[in-house]
Amino acid sequence: MLEFLENVEQAIFAGGHPEAGGTGCWKNKLNDFKDEVNTKLEHFKFNSDLVYDFEFSIEDINEQLIHSINSFFRISGKDFKPAKVLVRDVFTIKKDALGSGDTLKSQLCSVSHTWFIDEEEYADLKPEMAAMKFRIFDDFINEFPLHQTIDIVGTLSVNEYMRYRPVKRLEENQPNFYRRLFYF
Structure with missing residues (x-):
């Protein structure tokens, strides 16, 4: 998640631990941010594997x-x-x-x-x-x-x-x- 957010151009920052992240964008660029995220996730394959010990x-x-x-x-x-x-x-x-x-x-x-x-x-x-x-x-x-x-x-x-x-x-x-x- 963090790596993904770091590669979103509209994001001002990305931070957090590897499995989650926080990000920010300019208020007037929120729609551009959403569009970029949705475009990048359009063909993304999410891993649904459940790992346990x-x-x-x-x-x-x-x-x-x-x-x-x-x-x-x-x-x-x-x-x-x-x-x-x-x-x-x-x-x-x-x-x-x-x-x-x-x-x-x-x-x-x-x-x-x-x-x-x-x-x-x-x-x-x-x-x-x-x-x-x-x-x-x-x-x-x-x-x-x-x-x-x-x-x-x-x-x-x-x-x-x-x-x-x-x-x-x-x-x-x-x-x-x-x-x-x-x-x-």
């Missing part, structure tokens, strides 16, 4: 795995990205808009928990993981599938929001929703 089922994910992955990828910053994880076949139980409406939180469980129940029983499903997406538009929340099976890619993190960490101990095979937080 690991693939897990929701049943595989626990606090120990999250800490292991994060300790291996503990160095982050420019050119050091956190591990991206693909989780297949998760079922969306619930979705909520948080904050000022620009954050999506979805509660998820394994699709296998839905195999022998009717749609009316979806409300009784217990979440095994929460997924959050930040800085989104309203239509993303509206279009995010509910009561459907999806695959999700993001980073894994243990929920320790504001130093809160659940202390409730659960049975070994019982899902622990609060200790699995997935950002995508």
Whole structure:
């Protein structure tokens, strides 16, 4: 993105990190800027490949795995990205808009928990993981599938929001929703 913006003649500046960029143009040249960008993008082929480091089922994910992955990828910053994880076949139980409406939180469980129940029983499903997406538009929340099976890619993190960490101990095979937080 940044490289593209640097080659737009109508742009006064281009800055930011390699995957995104900011730019500016003169107010009286805004239409020329738009025309140039649209012309340059007319035959551009966007890469729709999704890159991830690991693939897990929701049943595989626990606090120990999250800490292991994060300790291996503990160095982050420019050119050091956190591990991206693909989780297949998760079922969306619930979705909520948080904050000022620009954050999506979805509660998820394994699709296998839905195999022998009717749609009316979806409300009784217990979440095994929460997924959050930040800085989104309203239509993303509206279009995010509910009561459907999806695959999700993001980073894994243990929920320790504001130093809160659940202390409730659960049975070994019982899902622990609060200790699995997935950002995508």
